[in-house]
Amino acid sequence: MRPVVNLRRRNDMGYVHADILLINGEDLLAFKRKKLPEEEVKKVKVQMLVDSGAAMLAINEEICAQLGLEPLEKRPATLADGSVVMLDVVGPVEIRFSNRRTNVDAIVLPGNAQPLLGVIPMEDMDVLIDPKEQKLIVNPEHPYKPLVSLR
Numbered sequence: 001m002r003p004v005v006n007l008r009r010r011n012d013m014g015y016v017h018a019d020i021l022l023i024n025g026e027d028l029l030a031f032k033r034k035k036l037p038e039e040e041v042k043k044v045k046v047q048m049l050v051d052s053g054a055a056m057l058a059i060n061e062e063i064c065a066q067l068g069l070e071p072l073e074k075r076p077a078t079l080a081d082g083s084v085v086m087l088d089v090v091g092p093v094e095i096r097f098s099n100r101r102t103n104v105d106a107i108v109l110p111g112n113a114q115p116l117l118g119v120i121p122m123e124d125m126d127v128l129i130d131p132k133e134q135k136l137i138v139n140p141e142h143p144y145k146p147l148v149s150l151r
Contacts, residue, residue, distance in 0.1 A: 016050040016129050018097060018136035020117060022059065024067045025092030025103050042068050046115050050129055050136045054118035057093060057106040063115060064090055064108050077107055098138050100125035100146055123149070 023043040030036035044066045046059075059067075069090035077087045091105030095117070102124040109115070117136075122128075126139045126146030139147070 016134050016136060017047050018050050018117065019045060020048045021045050021096040022063065022067060023094040023096065024069060025094050027068070028094055042066065048115045048117045050122070051116045051118055052122075052129060054116045055120050056116075056118045057095060057104050057121050058109050058113075058116040058118065059090075059093070059106045060109045060111060060113045060115055062112050064088075064106075067093065069093065069106070071108075072105065075107065095121050095125070097125060097127060097136065099144070100127060100138060 021043060022045075023041060027036055027041040031038055031041050044063060046063060067090075071088040071090055073089050074086045075089050076084050078084050087110075088108040089105050090108055092103045093106045094101060094103050102121050104121050104124070122136075124146070126142055126148075127136055128139050129135075130137045141147070
């Protein structure tokens with residue numbers, strides 16, 4: 001049995017959005033190996049909902065098409081209304097915010113649904129929600145490099 005990806009939004013704080021750069025991970029690797037010119041690396045800047053109630057990166061079908069990502073598998077996901085649906089998982093996607101980056105798979109939401117930045121990529125980039133300013137920030141305790149927790 002595959003794990004259920006929880007995409008329910010917690011209502012314990014206001015909405016936080018952040019400008020996030022998403023890059024096709026396979027294109028980026030091809031560029032680094034000098035097999036693809038830099039201008040052909042597919043990337044898109046997206047204003048994402050930073051959602052502490054979501055686990056994964058969730059993009060919509062439009063963003064998926066812009067990045068040229070192919071499905072890797074289907075996974076059950078719990079939506080905000082409590083329904084469980086089967087959604088495509090695509091990847092790899094490189095996420096960039098400020099001086100941080102990470103590579104993850106993404107779940108594909110139908111249509112032009114609001115894309116979500118969940119806690120797994122947030123933890124890997126060592127970024128936090130600043131509740132007072134209602135924005136995503138680099139962890140001030142580690143401003144230059146993300147701290148990786150192995151506990």
